[in-house]
Amino acid sequence: MELEVWLRWYAGILEDFGFDRAADEEAAEYLRGFLEEHGSIDLHGLELPSRNFIVFGAGPSLKEHAERFRGLDENLTVVSADGATTALLEEGIVPHIIVTDLDGRVEDILEASRLGSTIVVHAHGNNLEKLRRYLPLLKNLAGTTQSIPSRPLYNFGGFTDGDRAVFLAVALGAERIILAGMDFGDTVTRYSRPGIKGETARADPVKKLKLEYARKLIEWIRTNRDVEIETW
Ligand SMILES: Nc1ncnc2c1ncn2[C@@H]1O[C@H](COP(=O)(O)OP(=O)(O)OP(=O)(O)O)[C@@H](O)[C@H]1O
Numbered sequence: 062m063e064l065e066v067w068l069r070w071y072a073g074i075l076e077d078f079g080f081d082r083a084a085d086e087e088a089a090e091y092l093r094g095f096l097e098e099h100g101s102i103d104l105h106g107l108e109l110p111s112r113n114f115i116v117f118g119a120g121p122s123l124k125e126h127a128e129r130f131r132g133l134d135e136n137l138t139v140v141s142a143d144g145a146t147t148a149l150l151e152e153g154i155v156p157h158i159i160v161t162d163l164d165g166r167v168e169d170i171l172e173a174s175r176l177g178s179t180i181v182v183h184a185h186g187n188n189l190e191k192l193r194r195y196l197p198l199l200k201n202l203a204g205t206t207q208s209i210p211s212r213p214l215y216n217f218g219g220f221t222d223g224d225r226a227v228f229l230a231v232a233l234g235a236e237r238i239i240l241a242g243m244d245f246g247d248t249v250t251r252y253s254r255p256g257i258k259g260e261t262a263r264a265d266p267v268k269k270l271k272l273e274y275a276r277k278l279i280e281w282i283r284t285n286r287d288v289e290i291e292t293w
């Protein structure tokens with residue numbers, strides 16, 4: 062998504078959620094400084110197994126779709142959105158790329174990073190403390206911001222980890238993207254909300270609105286980009 066198009070979406074997001082743009086920028090500047098000092102991955106230089114991608118979100122169909130993927134005889138580039146990483150590791154799947162704002166089960170993101178996943182960390186006004194705590198523990202890092210990016214940060218467009226993962230796949234030249242565990246709707250899973258009792262719960266109003274944005278942003282890709290999107 063072109064930056065100026067994204068910035069119009071972002072203005073609406075700031076208003077709808079009451080987020081503070083200056084706090085988003087402060088977090089982004091922390092991430093930028095960290096990556097400048099410690100090094101980061103050039104995402105356009107990544108060697109990926111295929112231009113056919115599968116993006117895993119943390120919706121109720123995640124587990125079933127992870128099992129379906131294991132049975133698939135096809136070489137795909139696997140991208141997981143934050144909390145979905147836990148379910149993939151449970152199935153013995155190590156994603157090539159993880160897109161995260163570090164509010165899932167960070168132990169699993171750390172484990173995947175040790176196993177070789179590229180970790181695309183997003184900075185925003187509500188995760189500066191997580192950035193401070195976890196960046197030093199992670200390997201194979203790249204960074205994104207939702208405001209105007211300065212090197213080495215990227216902004217491919219997108220809001221939640223799941224739709225940002227789809228924008229990333231498009232930016233990396235995806236021809237086809239399978240959406241797995243991307244149910245949207247109003248049910249969250251323990252992969253998305255590790256604190257809940259049981260497997261699923263009703264999404265709170267903020268999460269519901271985030272999922273609504275995720276759905277609309279992916280719809281924008283379907284309409285505006287020449288990529289085949291297949292929903293499982
Ligand atoms: N029903 C669903 N419940 C949770 N995530 C879903 C669902 N459907 C799709 N997703 C996608 O899965 C992604 C990963 O979920 P997760 O809750 O870990 O992410 P998140 O973007 O960090 O959300 P939050 O900011 O609410 O913590 C979401 O960003 C979202 O795009």
Ligand SMILES: Nc1nc2c(c(=O)[nH]1)N=C(CO)CN2
Pocket residue numbers: 080081085162185186187207220221222271
């Ligand atoms: N300021 C701010 N930005 C975000 C937030 C959030 O909670 N606060 N959550 C996101 C992922 O869903 C993406 N961006």
Ligand SMILES: [Mg+2]
Pocket residue numbers: 143144161162163164165222
């Ligand atoms: Mg997250």
